[in-house]
Amino acid sequence: MNDLEFKTEQNRFNLHHLATDKFKTNLIQVFFMLPLKNEKEAAMNALIPSILERGSKNYNDNQLIKTELENLYGSNMSSNILKRGENQILRFSLEMVNEKFLTHKSNLTVDAFKLLNDIIFNPITESGKFKQKFFEQEKEILKQDILSLINDKYSFAVENCLARMCKNEKYGIYKLGTVSALAEISNQELYDHYQKIIKEAKRSLFLVGNFKSSFVENIFEETHLDSGADIYDDHTEVVYQDKEPDYYEQELKVNQARLSIGFRSGITRKDPDYYSLLVFNSLIGGSTHSRLFQEIREKRSLAYYVSSSIESTKGLLLINSGINAENHQKVIEVVEKEIKAVADGEFSQDEFLRSKKSIINHLKQDLDSNKSLSAHFLLSLVNDKEESINKTIGGVEAVSEDDIIAVAQKLKMDTIYLLKSEE
Numbered sequence: 001m002n003d004l005e006f007k008t009e010q011n012r013f014n015l016h017h018l019a020t021d022k023f024k025t026n027l028i029q030v031f032f033m034l035p036l037k038n039e040k041e042a043a044m045n046a047l048i049p050s051i052l053e054r055g056s057k058n059y060n061d062n063q064l065i066k067t068e069l070e071n072l073y074g075s076n077m078s079s080n081i082l083k084r085g086e087n088q089i090l091r092f093s094l095e096m097v098n099e100k101f102l103t104h105k106s107n108l109t110v111d112a113f114k115l116l117n118d119i120i121f122n123p124i125t126e127s128g129k130f131k132q133k134f135f136e137q138e139k140e141i142l143k144q145d146i147l148s149l150i151n152d153k154y155s156f157a158v159e160n161c162l163a164r165m166c167k168n169e170k171y172g173i174y175k176l177g178t179v180s181a182l183a184e185i186s187n188q189e190l191y192d193h194y195q196k197i198i199k200e201a202k203r204s205l206f207l208v209g210n211f212k213s214s215f216v217e218n219i220f221e222e223t224h225l226d227s228g229a230d231i232y233d234d235h236t237e238v239v240y241q242d243k244e245p246d247y248y249e250q251e252l253k254v255n256q257a258r259l260s261i262g263f264r265s266g267i268t269r270k271d272p273d274y275y276s277l278l279v280f281n282s283l284i285g286g287s288t289h290s291r292l293f294q295e296i297r298e299k300r301s302l303a304y305y306v307s308s309s310i311e312s313t314k315g316l317l318l319i320n321s322g323i324n325a326e327n328h329q330k331v332i333e334v335v336e337k338e339i340k341a342v343a344d345g346e347f348s349q350d351e352f353l354r355s356k357k358s359i360i361n362h363l364k365q366d367l368d369s370n371k372s373l374s375a376h377f378l379l380s381l382v383n384d385k386e387e388s389i390n391k392t393i394g395g396v397e398a399v400s401e402d403d404i405i406a407v408a409q410k411l412k413m414d415t416i417y418l419l420k421s422e423e
Contacts, residue, residue: 043177
């Protein structure tokens, strides 16, 4: 399939299939979408995948699972928690060899899928709840994961900026929850929550690769995944308002200050202006040719790094930099000046074309990865705009210079967060 497009199988619930023989491996992914409600539920959602991976009734410890994966020609299984807009998404992935590369007939895909189903739907239980040992160990691991955020000062600054920016919105909840909320969770409560997810959460099944037609036709006879709503987002609140930017400072023992500036764009992935926002992001701070990188880092030496990124389900743009704390006001002024310059059309055609080319090259690289194809389609599906990478490339190619100006004029600075060293 040249266009590498997912197709939703007719008369099948939430099966999204990208048929291609381009890759040496086939990828199966199961997604459950859960609205962000509070820190406790966020922590429970984050805890569930790691407990399920510890063992099932047919593979009652992690070593048996690893051995079975090796028997399945070195298949790889993983799970994690994502945050997309004001939702968490549980992702279970299984990657296996494309059977056409095997020298003999095999039931590899069916057997591997049975293993994935066993891990998701058939956990080890004791007295109507998860195995207590697994629960306690994974709860402690998650606690350490939450606490370790402070060791990554870039991510720490980003998360703290977003938490303050969205303090009155569900998006302000950290995807792993909080240590205090985690401490309140009991094993029985977690198991009951897991049962609710399996029965009620929105869900989708992705296939990427060269699957036999017989496998696709019979896939729902091989899984415990029941029908339900697909993973479209009808939960995220897109805030777009005029206000004076809020300013926050936090002090820690850091060698380098971090400055994060949050903007509201009012533009999400399903909006026509999304492609223009992509190009604007590349132009302003999304690459080494960007205006902020050249002006703040290269010309003025005000930052060790500076970059921008967008959250396309929530309509946010974030500019992050590593600086000397005494330069923070100068950096803010340059950011405002450069965005205004773009809004006034003060950028060259060369800058514009390089920004588009940078995005298109990145998207073309994603065409060579089954996981990237899946991740791209997942975001488009969440945003109720099912779209292949090639269609996104077409959207970027159609962006005009006037479109960039319009996006720059829409941006509203919302929150400034400075993480600096203790006096």
